[in-house]
Amino acid sequence: MEPDPSAALSPSEFIDSDAVPIRAVAARLVGGASSSPVERARLIYYGVRDEIRYDPYRDFADPETYRASACLAAGSGYCVGKAALFAAACRAVGIPARIGFADVRNHLATPRLLALMGSDVFVWHGYASLYLEGRWVKATPTFNIALCERFGVKPLEFDGTEDALLHPFDQEGRRHMEYVRDHGTFPDVPVPRLIAAMRAAYPSLFAARKDGDFAAEAADEARR
Numbered sequence: 001m002e003p004d005p006s007a008a009l010s011p012s013e014f015i016d017s018d019a020v021p022i023r024a025v026a027a028r029l030v031g032g033a034s035s036s037p038v039e040r041a042r043l044i045y046y047g048v049r050d051e052i053r054y055d056p057y058r059d060f061a062d063p064e065t066y067r068a069s070a071c072l073a074a075g076s077g078y079c080v081g082k083a084a085l086f087a088a089a090c091r092a093v094g095i096p097a098r099i100g101f102a103d104v105r106n107h108l109a110t111p112r113l114l115a116l117m118g119s120d121v122f123v124w125h126g127y128a129s130l131y132l133e134g135r136w137v138k139a140t141p142t143f144n145i146a147l148c149e150r151f152g153v154k155p156l157e158f159d160g161t162e163d164a165l166l167h168p169f170d171q172e173g174r175r176h177m178e179y180v181r182d183h184g185t186f187p188d189v190p191v192p193r194l195i196a197a198m199r200a201a202y203p204s205l206f207a208a209r210k211d212g213d214f215a216a217e218a219a220d221e222a223r224r
Contacts, residue, residue, distance in 0.1 A: 003185060005131040008047045008096035012188035015084050015099060017091035026089040038132050038160035040093050041139075043160045048086045049141035052077055056113060057213075060206060066189045079142040080126035084189055086141050087128040096131035099188045100138060100185035101194075104166065105178040113126040116205040121180060123201045124194050132160055136185075139164040 010171035011018035029047040030040045053076040066068040068088035080099070087097035104125045110187045114120060127140035139158045143166075158164035166177035199206050 002136065003098060003129075003187075005096035008098050008131060008187060009094070011088075011091065014063075014067045014189035014191060015088045015091065015097070015187075016067060016069050017088040019072075019088070021072055022069055022085070022088050025072060026092040029089065030093055032124075036148040037095050041090055041095055041130050041132055041137075042158055042160040044089045044093070045086060045139055045141050045160075045164075049156070050084055050144045050146075051075075052082055052085065052141075052144065054078065054082065054143050054147050060202075061174055061195060062138065063191050063195075066191050066194065079122075079140065079191060080124070080194065082141050083126035083128045090128070090130055098129045098185040098187055099189055100127045100129045101125065102127065102179050103181040103183070105180055111223075118201050118204060119201070121201075123164045124183065124197050126189075127165060137161065137163055140166060142166065173200070 016022065025047070026044060029044050031043070035043070052071060055076040056078045058065045058078050058081070065078070066080050066084060068081070071077035071085045077085065080101075080125065083099050084223065087099050090097040094148040101124045103121055103123050105121050108118075109120065110121075125140075126142075127137050127138050129136050131137075137160070140156065141158075143151075143153065144154045156166060158166055
């Protein structure tokens, strides 16, 4: 059964669309109330994608890692924080939004990140699901354009009408992302469940220092 769109408009603990900074950035990105919901969603998508730097070296035991307003304040976040921020900003301008999760196989992560993870499968990768023109549309604003350029990955485009999940191939035709398992969508980030799943999957990543520079690692990979 499809989720009720009206239930995906209210603020929640981690998709905190009532936070003043989120309402302000949403208003700035859409540039006025006259645009259609599809256009508002598209403008917010590109703002979150490119203004918030992707950084997987977060403290995954800290609930703030998953909160939309905390991601905005930091100016960086990993996939779940960015998806929560995207969903929150959409809710702030009247677009029903939920957060979804899938396990994905990432073939272009950096060697340090893969070593800490001990796997190329990223569990509970986050995306947003928006209700637009009578149906739910999925989109993930994970990788900012500067990082895509360093990795040689095509930036993921979103037109507000079709699903925009991570491209399966990079610019040279090499496999980039593969969706392994979908966990469905949720009205809010199920933080205890995520922390437990990630702690079980990546014990070394939980124990590691969180001061890695993923953008620099990606640049080093691009030079090889």
